[in-house]
Amino acid sequence: xxxxxxxxxxxxxxxxxxxxxxxxxxxxxxxxxxxxxxxxxxx
Numbered sequence: 001x002x003x004x005x006x007x008x009x010x011x012x013x014x015x016x017x018x019x020x021x022x023x024x025x026x027x028x029x030x031x032x033x034x035x036x037x038x039x040x041x042x043x
Contacts, residue, residue, distance in 0.1 A: 005011035012022040 001008050001011075003010060003014045006015065006017070007021075009021045012019060018024045
């Protein structure tokens with residue numbers, strides 16, 4: 001377990017890869033859940 005280990009968060013940071021331990025950041029979703037809920041109530 002260290003800098004070269006693909007299964008650790010530190011190893012993924014060093015290698016520049018992503019996975020379960022270090023997921024990629026997703027872009028902000030423009031539609032929020034509250035807006036969706038309000039449309040259902042109004043209809």
